[in-house]
Amino acid sequence: MIEVDVTLARPGFRLDVAFSTSAKTLGIFGPSGGGKSTILAIIAGLIRPDRGTIRIDGRTLFDASRGIDVRVDRRRIGMVFQDLRLFPHLTVARNLRYGSGARDGDPDDLIGLLELGPLLDRNVGDLSGGERQRVAIGRALLRRPDLVLLDEPTASLDGRLRAEILDHLERLQDRTGRPMIQVSHRLGDLLQLTEELLVVDGGRVVGQGRYPDLMQDATVLPTLRRRGVVNRLRGRTTEAADVMVISGTAIELVTPSMERDPERNVVLEFDPADVALARHRVEGTSIGNQIEGTVTRWTDDGVGVFVEVRLGADGPTVAAEIGRESLVALDIEAGRRIVCLLKRQAIRIL
Template identity: 45%
Template structure:
């Protein structure tokens, strides 16, 4: 799927031009903290409005300042996995997974098996480890059956073993749908075989 992004974004006093052009299965936006990577991802997702430019995913125009196009986030058909898992604290793991487009129970069970969290389906988010929480968040994003998946520093604050396990699962997800992967660690991008876009 082609990613064609050329936008100007503002966050507070920070203004930045970001350009991404890729047709790779995995595209990694790599650079140091504070460079605008997360802001770019949020703009692509429709959660931040750029000052100018365009966002086209798979040939579909999601934003074009000159043409007055700004597709609402919930209609962009993009799955987003944030740095913080953002699970619903009042819902069990099963209900968090099933929240995605009201996924049917069989699909939820199959996803839980795939991610190694089948034994956790009746737990509450507050009883999960960091790695378990990220797996639930990944599963919820995948169950939404998006056209593409946007991941913002998904391995942040995980220990090496949990990070490695989650990265393997993300690599498997990339076999099914395109990924835009934000990270400060070039090794993660290399492991995923990503086309790298560097943000300085």
């Protein structure tokens, strides 16, 4: 259990946040300047708040009223900074050793998991962005921390390297089971890696919970809209280059063509505004995907209506953004059978 209740006042900015979570992976999301990275720095002990408490699994790291402020090196927290803070003149091995002091476990296992073995004798300054990021993650994890904090781990990476780092982080979560808190301005990255979201705006928490629930919260939607709401599904390739299957279902999606071996895992991303709804299947249309589902709930945040639809009988849910006129015309209500229409060109394959 991670418990944070702190206040920090600085000229022109005030952070006042309180949250607790037992999730193994928590994502902190919100606009730039909202306080996301400051929260990580406070938990790590790099910034001292004016008041409050921080506890991890019942262990008090900070309590202003009791005069407790555990030193950074004794908090048992690993942190991956946005600027990495590696030593470019040192080899990968020496950078990793700088962060070690390992408690339990096999460092070779972690090095293998991050595919750092072939890089150990190379200088960090000669590595690619993705390779440097893996070194920074390895250095943080080699201490076997009780908690790992990641500040924008994919911010400076392009699509291919970003996907590579996300894949490595996902494998690390599965293998190590260590709690992680990740900050990102990319909502899609957080949806791939975290169970729960903490939405922060203007130095305060505006919402916490599972993403589908937050999308149905009219008080949180304005913040989500400012950074771009998105649908994200796991899928797998088929023999056809332009057909993907949604994981855990038999539902097929026609997508942009891509050359990958069949039965490979992929991530499919598309915007709620690109999902149209109809009461029945539509004949004579160029839209390649028409998927039957059931409305589970909807919300109106004053700008538009977000309708949550469960695909098939027991598939994943997606969100469709429609106008109020369509809400009335389609007689949208929970339990209503509906057809989701999605153009193939609207789907992004990651």
